[in-house]
Amino acid sequence: MQIAYLGYDLLSPCLTALSEGGCTVMEVFSFPTDNEFEFNREVSGFAQRQGIPYTEKRIQLEDIHRLKEAGCEAIFCAGYLYRVPVDHSVPMVNVHPALLPVGRGAWPMPVTILRGMRESGVTLHKMEADFDTGDILLQRAVPVEPEETLETLTEKLRDAGAELCRQMAADFDRLWAAGWPQGPGEYWPDPQKPDYTITWRTPPQETDCILRAFFGYECFLQQGEQEHRIVRGRFFPKEHRRPFGTVEQCPGGGRRFFVNGGVIEEPPALSKHP
Numbered sequence: 001m002q003i004a005y006l007g008y009d010l011l012s013p014c015l016t017a018l019s020e021g022g023c024t025v026m027e028v029f030s031f032p033t034d035n036e037f038e039f040n041r042e043v044s045g046f047a048q049r050q051g052i053p054y055t056e057k058r059i060q061l062e063d064i065h066r067l068k069e070a071g072c073e074a075i076f077c078a079g080y081l082y083r084v085p086v087d088h089s090v091p092m093v094n095v096h097p098a099l100l101p102v103g104r105g106a107w108p109m110p111v112t113i114l115r116g117m118r119e120s121g122v123t124l125h126k127m128e129a130d131f132d133t134g135d136i137l138l139q140r141a142v143p144v145e146p147e148e149t150l151e152t153l154t155e156k157l158r159d160a161g162a163e164l165c166r167q168m169a170a171d172f173d174r175l176w177a178a179g180w181p182q183g184p185g186e187y188w189p190d191p192q193k194p195d196y197t198i199t200w201r202t203p204p205q206e207t208d209c210i211l212r213a214f215f216g217y218e219c220f221l222q223q224g225e226q227e228h229r230i231v232r233g234r235f236f237p238k239e240h241r242r243p244f245g246t247v248e249q250c251p252g253g254g255r256r257f258f259v260n261g262g263v264i265e266e267p268p269a270l271s272k273h274p
Contacts, residue, residue: 001172002026002071005043006059007078007095008033010154011040013162014095019050021169026072027053029063031081037217054101061085074172077127078161084127091176092127093168096155097137099123101185104132109153111188113213114195118144120153122160124168126179132187135179138164149215197222200244204261208235211264221245221257221264228257228267237262 001022005015006029028047030040040056041101047054061214064075064087077084080124086092090153098108099121101108105111111117112120121141126134140163168175191213197220211233221228240256249255253268 001073001169004029004067004072004075005078006030006036006075006080006084007043008040008081009042010038011078011095011097011158011161013158014076014165015043015160017165018076019046020170021166023169025050025052026067026070029059029080030056030057031056031058035251036208040084058082059084061087064090074221075127078165078167083129086127086129093137094125094127094132094134095165096123096125096132097154097161098188099141100125100132100136101182101187104185105188105190107190108132108188109150109157110191110195110213111143113148113150113153113258114191114209116209120144120157122157122162122164125182126176133182133185135181137179138167138174140164147212150213151216154216166210193220198264199223200260202260204235204237204259206265207259207261211235221259228259231269232263233257233264233266235259235264236260 003018004027005018005025007015008030021250023235028043030043033040040078044054045069059082064085068090072090074093076093078096080223084092099119100251103112122140124138125134125136128134134249139164140160144153144158196210198210199222215232219230221230226245228247240258241264244259246258256264257264
């Protein structure tokens with residue numbers, strides 16, 4: 001079948017899976033990324049290698065009509081930043097990194113870890129005007145381990161999302177017709193800065209949880225008027241007598257932050273996408 005794809009690198013294995021599953025990708029829509037924590041290099045590279053039109057402009061209803069007239073049979077969305085105008089004359093599938101109807105919202109993965117949940121997953125669902133509310137098409141659960149980080153959980157969800165997209169591509173019409181309503185759900189607002197800020201009052205276990213929930217993104221250590229930005233930090237329980245927030249440079253790069261009940265170690269600056 002002929003499809004259009006909307007997304008960025010977060011769930012980019014879904015794009016590859018759809019192509020390998022026999023879908024002809026007519027056009028790829030993404031958006032500008034900061035190239036520090038979020039990237040679209042994988043999806044743009046895929047489009048370039050395949051000679052597929054690629055744009056970072058917001059998709060409009062006119063684009064959907066144009067695609068339909070050109071033979072587009074479905075639109076797949078996987079982590080697309082912009083609101084998509086829903087047109088029910090074209091099947092529109094969203095790949096959501098949570099087990100709906102719980103975990104609606106743009107960024108459920110950190111919330112999963114902050115809440116100490118032991119299961120997450122991916123849901124493919126029909127797109128509706130209200131975010132993450134359409135009929136469920138496929139779901140797959142993944143375990144969340146006690147020491148899970150945002151990075152390790154995301155890798156599990158990327159794999160699960162790709163497998164569901166393969167299944168959807170292989171049996172689209174039947175699965176589309178068999179979708180089932182979600183019913184009442186739970187919306188999770190995006191985490192805000194207080195959710196990833198550590199202060200002298202933060203208990204050690206909570207410090208560890210915050211760092212794991214936002215691992216690969218930025219966290220902050222607040223000490224009075226002074227604020228330290230921490231990326232990819234890990235917490236280690238350890239007795240010490242250093243004042244809270246003391247920063248120690250590590251041999252070979254990286255830093256140590258002495259906090260309530262232990263030490264945060266931040267490695268030298270690394271990029272997931274060199």
